[in-house]
Amino acid sequence: MPYWFNVDTGQVETDETRSQDANVLGPYATEDAARNALQSAKERTEAWDAEDREWDERGAGGSDPA
Template sequence: MSFWYNVDTGQVETDETRSRGEQVLGPYASEAEARAALDTAHKKTEQWDSDDRDWNERGTTGSATTD
């Protein structure tokens, strides 16, 4: 069974009770993972933003070749 986090209601839903649309995050393997969905998404976004900043600071001076 999969679990989903509904960002509109703040409730965890199952496959059987899942709302349709963009307001759910998931699927997650457990109810606990679904409850932590917003925190998980926030941490991942922070990491991706940091990775993007690092990438941009390195610039395009790598060894890429064009044919």
């Protein structure tokens, strides 16, 4: 059964209790994963930001063919 995290209420929901798509993150395989959705999203965002900074520091590494 998929689980969802409602960002408005801070509650974990199932398909039977799920709110509108704009209000939920998921699906997640477990209730625990859904409960930790915001922390997981924060960690992924921080990792992507670090990758972007590394990319910017190295430069694009090529020239524009145009």
